[in-house]
Amino acid sequence: MIQKPRGTEDLIDLKVREYFALEMIIRNIVDSFNYNEIKTPIFESLELFKRGVGEETDIVSKEMYTFLDRKNRELTLRPEGTAPTVRAILENKMYINENLPLKLFYFGSMFRYERPQAGRNRQFNQFGVEVFGPKTSEIDCEIICLSSTILNTIGIDEYTIHLNYLVNGEQRITYIKDLKEYLKPKTLCDDCKKRVESNPLRVLDCKIDSKQFVDVIDMKDYLSQEDKKYFNQLVENLKNIGINAKIDKMLVRGLDYYTGFVYEIKDKNGSTLLGGGRYDELVNQLGNVDLPAAGFGIGIERLLIALAEEEIFISTPISLDAYIIGLSEKAKQFSNILLLMLRKSGLKVDFDYMNRSMKSAFKQSEKLNSKNIIIIGDNELKENVVVIKNQITKEEKKVAFDKIVDAIMGE
Structure with missing residues (x-):
């Protein structure tokens, strides 16, 4: 792999x-x-x-x-x-x-x-x-x-x-000269031995040797x-x-x-x-x-x-306004129209594309923290309704097609 x-x-x-x-x-x-x-x-x-x-x-x-x-x-x-x-x-x-x-x-x-x-x-x-x-x-x-x-x-x-x-300026030249004198007796890592000549200020930033420099000459004095x-x-x-x-x-x-x-x-x-x-x-x-x-x-x-x-989490947890479960082939086809309608209304929705059992689909909606579950089958299609189950109140009701957006947004 x-x-x-x-x-x-x-x-x-x-x-x-x-x-x-x-x-x-x-x-x-x-x-x-x-x-x-x-x-x-x-x-x-x-x-x-x-x-x-x-x-x-x-x-x-x-x-x-x-x-x-x-x-x-x-x-x-x-x-x-x-x-x-x-x-x-x-x-x-x-x-x-x-x-x-x-x-x-x-x-x-x-x-x-x-x-x-x-x-x-x-x-x-x-x-x-x-x-x-x-x-x-x-x-x-x-x-x-x-x-x-x-x-x-x-x-x-x-x-x-x-x-x-x-x-900076002329004072920097004087400081670097004095810094080199300060560093002479120190036991430095291989990198800092080179830095002393090429870029002595960088020695102070060394993660290996820095503990030796607590008494280093102070730049502010220069x-x-x-x-x-x-x-x-x-x-x-x-x-x-x-x-x-x-x-x-x-x-x-x-x-x-x-x-x-x-x-x-x-x-x-x-x-x-x-x-x-x-x-x-x-x-x-x-x-x-x-x-x-x-x-x-x-x-x-x-x-x-x-x-x-610090166990601080700043992102918004995953959540859906609605999760749709289609119980038949016709219902699944209609769900595409329903998804488009709800999304155009600014709602965050998804669909059970995996053809799960009803029990597994409900578990999936819980995993996605869906506020509502919309269930639609052949009987609902005949009646021009869907079943909406509010996952917060646990209330279940039938809603006409043209009232679905209002029902979801009113929750």
């Missing part, structure tokens, strides 16, 4: 209902924040992610699904959503001043070749938000507020917001006065709307394009639910357009796992 590739998942029954219920809740929230949807291709040029995400990141160096097309062009299944969004706004010239601030969101499948584990598949689904235009602590505050609103709305209310500000003022204003804005963030000096995120504030929201067990921050140089880096930007991403599977752990 052919099986699904490792690190992928079939969404079936309750899982798929929960997935789409979550998507609809998020869509309603971002609409209230006045964000518009963008959809980008599932595959892009390899160069986009090399330049956008960073060649030294694990994503680019180890985890991407890259292939050659028939003209030997290097293409990659997208591993994240920010770089494709930036490419799209540059290519379509969406950055003109009258469009700003440009507030976008997306849903889509992403692909990373890594060891599969709970909430981390090789194909996963992500929701993301990107805002282009203003570099203000107010828009940063809105982004964090939006992400926390999503969690609160779906019922996840035990979480911690971790916040940091990445040092920030310029302007950056300190900006960061303090962001923290103050968050407090003003009732959001208290934990300042986390080890938080750097795993992507090279972040340049200012970064944040993650972690659940009560310390697992990351979502993360993001500011990437003010990425648009310029990819298209020579000076356009500050910030955003965040949420792994849908991780949210669904968090909901399941």
